[in-house]
Amino acid sequence: MIELTNISKSYRTDTIETLALQRMNLSVPDGEFLSIMGPSGCGKSTLLNIMGLIDEPSEGRVVLAGKEVTDYNGSQTARFRNEQLGFIFQSFHLINDLSVVDNVELPLLYRRVGGKERRRLALEALERVGLSNRATHFPNQLSGGQKQRVAIARAIVGKPNLILADEPTGNLDSHMGGEIMDILTRLNQELGTTIVMVTHDERMAKKTHRLVRLSDGERVS
Amino acid sequence: MIKNYLLLALKVLRRKPFYTFISLFGISFTLMILMLITSMGDAMFGANQPMTEVDRMVFLPQLERYTEFYDTTYTVDTIAMGDGTIRLDSTQEVAPNGNMNNSNGPMSFSFLDKHMRDFTDVDDYTFLSDNSFTDAYLDGRKVTLNTYYTDANYWSVFDFKFLHGLPFGSDDVQEANKVIVITERAATNYFGEVSAGVIGREMELGQEKYRVVGIVQRPLKDDDTIAGDIFLPLTTIDPRQYANQELQGPFQAVFLASSPGKRESVKKQLEFFATNFVMPPESDFERIRLYAGTAMDKFAATTIQTNDADQAKLMLFIPLFSLLALFLALPLINLINLNVSRVFERKSEIAVRKAFGADSRDILYQFIFENLVLTFIGGFLGLVLAFLIIRYVNANDLIGIVRLSFSVKVFAYFILVILGFGLLSGILPAYRMSRTNIGTALR
Numbered sequence: 248m249i250e251l252t253n254i255s256k257s258y259r260t261d262t263i264e265t266l267a268l269q270r271m272n273l274s275v276p277d278g279e280f281l282s283i284m285g286p287s288g289c290g291k292s293t294l295l296n297i298m299g300l301i302d303e304p305s306e307g308r309v310v311l312a313g314k315e316v317t318d319y320n321g322s323q324t325a326r327f328r329n330e331q332l333g334f335i336f337q338s339f340h341l342i343n344d345l346s347v348v349d350n351v352e353l354p355l356l357y358r359r360v361g362g363k364e365r366r367r368l369a370l371e372a373l374e375r376v377g378l379s380n381r382a383t384h385f386p387n388q389l390s391g392g393q394k395q396r397v398a399i400a401r402a403i404v405g406k407p408n409l410i411l412a413d414e415p416t417g418n419l420d421s422h423m424g425g426e427i428m429d430i431l432t433r434l435n436q437e438l439g440t441t442i443v444m445v446t447h448d449e450r451m452a453k454k455t456h457r458l459v460r461l462s463d464g465e466r467v468s
Numbered sequence: 469m470i471k472n473y474l475l476l477a478l479k480v481l482r483r484k485p486f487y488t489f490i491s492l493f494g495i496s497f498t499l500m501i502l503m504l505i506t507s508m509g510d511a512m513f514g515a516n517q518p519m520t521e522v523d524r525m526v527f528l529p530q531l532e533r534y535t536e537f538y539d540t541t542y543t544v545d546t547i548a549m550g551d552g553t554i555r556l557d558s559t560q561e562v563a564p565n566g567n568m569n570n571s572n573g574p575m576s577f578s579f580l581d582k583h584m585r586d587f588t589d590v591d592d593y594t595f596l597s598d599n600s601f602t603d604a605y606l607d608g609r610k611v612t613l614n615t616y617y618t619d620a621n622y623w624s625v626f627d628f629k630f631l632h633g634l635p636f637g638s639d640d641v642q643e644a645n646k647v648i649v650i651t652e653r654a655a656t657n658y659f660g661e662v663s664a665g666v667i668g669r670e671m672e673l674g675q676e677k678y679r680v681v682g683i684v685q686r687p688l689k690d691d692d693t694i695a696g697d698i699f700l701p702l703t704t705i706d707p708r709q710y711a712n713q714e715l716q717g718p719f720q721a722v723f724l725a726s727s728p729g730k731r732e733s734v735k736k737q738l739e740f741f742a743t744n745f746v747m748p749p750e751s752d753f754e755r756i757r758l759y760a761g762t763a764m765d766k767f768a769a770t771t772i773q774t775n776d777a778d779q780a781k782l783m784l785f786i787p788l789f790s791l792l793a794l795f796l797a798l799p800l801i802n803l804i805n806l807n808v809s810r811v812f813e814r815k816s817e818i819a820v821r822k823a824f825g826a827d828s829r830d831i832l833y834q835f836i837f838e839n840l841v842l843t844f845i846g847g848f849l850g851l852v853l854a855f856l857i858i859r860y861v862n863a864n865d866l867i868g869i870v871r872l873s874f875s876v877k878v879f880a881y882f883i884l885v886i887l888g889f890g891l892l893s894g895i896l897p898a899y900r901m902s903r904t905n906i907g908t909a910l911r
Contacts, residue, residue: 292911301823301906322827329825336910340820344479356472357825401824 249275249298249409249441254307256293256464267293268464271307277408280435280442282452285461291445292413294461298443299332299411300324312408329357333402333440337414339394341386347397348373348382354405372400376430392423399430403440410434412444416451428454473834477841488842491806495846496853498799499886503854505792506881507872511688513764516873518626518687518694523728524591525625526735527693528584528721528760531742532775533753534570538562571753572775574598576717577702577710583745584721587737589730593723594621597705599696600718604658605672611657613673616696617705623649625724626694633667633682636701640681644703648678651686654697671698688871691763693722715756723760735760800893807839807897818901819909828902835901839894840887847886851879 256268268290275281283291296302297309300316309317312331319327333354341350351369360368373379376396386394395415402410412431416424428451434440444455452458460468481488515522540562547555580595587593597617604611623635628649636647648671652662659666662683670677678700687694702719703710709718725731742758761769765777772780818831826834858872865871 296907299823301910322829325822325825325827325830328823334823340816340910342817342820344476344483344817353821354824356469357821357827357830359469362471405825 248277248310248313249273249443250308250310251294251298252308252310254294254297254304254309256290256297256302257305266464268297268304271464271466273459273466275441275443277441278435278439279457280432280444280455281457281459282444282446282455283459283461284446284449284452285467289461290464291461293464295411295413295443295445298409299334300328325357329354329405331408333405333407333410335395335398335402335410335412335415337417339386339391339398339418341394341397341401343386345385346382347378347384347386347389350386350397351400351404353401358405368404369400372404373397375403375434376400390423391419392426395419395423395427396430399427399434403434403438406438408441410440410442412442414445414447416446416448421450424448424451470837473837474841476834477838480838481842481845487806487810491803491842492846492849494799494802495843495889496849498796499843499847499850499882499889500853500857501795502885503850503878503882504857504872506885507854507858507874507878510878510881511871511873512767514873514877516688517685518628519691519763520627521625521724522763524725524731525763526723526725526731526738526760527763527766528575528723528738528758529692529766530573530720530759531575531579531715532570532572532757532759533715533747533751533755534568534757535752535754536564537567537569539565569753571716573716574718574720576712576714577719578713579715579717580719580721583741587723587734589726589733589737591724591726592621592625593721594625595619595702595719595721596622596693597702597709597718598720599692602673602698604698606658611654613654613658613697614695615673616699617702618699619702622699625722628684628687628694631662631683631685632664633680635682641701641703644701646676646678646704647681647701648673649682649684649699650680651684651697653686655680655683657697673698676704686871688873693720715751731762796889800889803893804896807835807893808900810897814901815904815909818904819906822904822906823910831902831904832898835898836891836894839898840890843886843890843893847882847889851882 251271251273254268254271255266258265258267271294273294283294285291293302297304298311300319304317307317308315311327314327316324316327342353348366348369351372352365355365355368370379370382373382376399378393378396378400381389381393381397386397389397410431415431416427419427431442431444432454435442442455444451446452458468459466510516513522519525540560542558542560544556544558547557549555577595584593584595596619600615602613602615604613620636620638620641628635631652633649635649636645639645640647650658650671655662655666658671659669666680666683669680671680689695705718723734725734738758738760742756745756747754747756759769759775761777764781768780768784769775769777772783774780821831855874858874860866862871
């Protein structure tokens with residue numbers, strides 16, 4: 248369950264203050280697949296970053312998985328992200344020096360899971376996205392769609408309650424994008440994982456349970 | 469976790485071969501030089517045989533006899549009196565005028581024997597001659613040998629490593645026995661071998677024959693108390709020198725204080741003795757001064773060519789340490805600079821790690837560890853280079869007064885230096901990396 252109450256976010260420079268989000272209220276029940284749409288600069292990614300404890304709101308209250316996380320310190324947010332959240336980025340952000348399976352193991356590494364168990368869980372996650380035969384490859388040897396599937400495996404390996412996906416199909420053609428959406432939908436249905444996805448693509452948004460539209464930092468639907 | 473850090477560190481090094489080469493070149497070259505400096509420093513100042521107790525030693529290499537000249541300075545004041553008369557008043561001051569008649573040099577055996585035996589806080593002491601050169605002959609071949617005449621205590625104050633045989637004892641010294649201790653180099657030069665078979669054989673020195681009783685390992689440094697090729701009982705020195713009743717002669721003394729802290733006490737007692745010493749009436753000089761000091765005092769005073777050891781140490785070590793600091797700072801700053809510039813390159817990776825649960829401490833440790841791996845590889849290369857250079861330098865006696873050492877102690881210093889270098893050059897970049905903002909880096 249995500250509860251955002253009166254969330255505002257402003258960025259300040261010496262001369263100007265930009266309001267990215269204004270008094271935003273949003274509630275996402277467990278197991279929902281929610282998409283967020285809106286024009287560039289409307290605050291979609293800022294909203295996702297606040298949900299992912301990557302950014303702090305200027306005002307308002309954030310409750311994730313029943314916990315008030317607004318005032319968490321650095322190590323508390325790190326642990327919360329590690330145990331409860333999974334991220335999928337538009338440009339994949341895989342670590343090129345690590346093999347596919349090592350990339351997928353990453354969240355478990357910071358959970359201090361032993362080597363053998365890490366490997367088993369990572370291979371299981373890769374199996375789920377249909378990439379177990381690419382485990383020892385390196386990111387540069389994969390196509391865009393395959394990279395995003397590795398990124399999904401990395402996001403789900405720690406069995407998080409919430410996956411935050413920032414334009415996961417943005418860098419893929421429609422066929423690949425469709426495949427990624429199928430995987431996300433399946434994850435949502437089979438594992439009951441809550442997914443919040445930012446997208447520019449109406450067709451992808453239609454595949455989710457609910458669509459929230461933003462404009463100029465405000466929720467319009 | 470450590471295995472993961474290590475694998476990643478090696479992968480990162482492979483990813484940018486040119487960067488790795490530049491870094492490793494700088495690190496290995498710097499550490500090689502540091503290793504050589506450490507090795508030389510250890511050989512010169514370290515507690516190595518035969519100066520394991522160097523921290524307790526007080527050296528008395530010479531005595532100065534001197535007479536100061538004084539000037540009398542008159543000052544005449546003119547005072548105007550109230551009744552129109554002028555009064556003249558004068559004062560006089562007697563002070564040294566800076567001119568001095570003096571004579572510096574080692575001491576006679578009789579002076580040492582009479583006055584230098586009864587100090588407190590001294591566990592042991594030895595009297596030995598300054599070095600001289602003796603020609604030895606074998607099968608029509610002449611070998612010139614650096615020679616010391618010593619008492620029996622010499623072998624307890626200086627713990628030479630005996631490869632074969634034993635030192636000569638107090639009976640040998642008392643009875644002026646013609647016995648001799650030689651270094652392995654002298655054994656090789658004279659007998660063509662270093663073996664137990666040399667013990668008992670005779671060496672012909674000038675007109676005399678001496679029986680070899682011991683072979684010692686050549687010390688790492690040629691300090692002027694231990695640098696001999698051969699060592700003879702001091703009673704076998706030229707009888708005129710042994711019987712000389714003047715203050716000065718060819719001898720010096722080394723005291724072994726009861727603890728390092730007691731060296732000051734020994735120095736003070738020597739100073740007190742010198743200040744209160746009454747010169748023989750027939751002497752051309754009025755007073756004496758004894759130049760006693762630690763090994764470091766002696767080294768600094770000899771290098772700077774002054775008798776004031778404290779001033780000599782300042783003059784020697786301030787520039788030396790400044791140069792060393794500069795030498796260390798340059799590659800260190802260079803490495804920090806290289807590392808900091810790479811922070812930008814790896815921002816996305818750091819942000820991903822943080823997004824998936826790494827906290828700032830994990831990132832800090834990871835990058836410090838990576839830097840340590842780099843410096844340890846560089847250090848290993850530097851070590852190999854230094855080892856090769858040390859072998860070459862020692863084999864050819866290139867430095868002359870010092871043989872470079874390669875001991876466990878030097879190796880331990882070296883590991884410390886690498887650790888320090890790795891930490892210093894890694895902490896700032898790692899700290900900056902750990903502060904990476906995830907949102908900004910992944911945008």
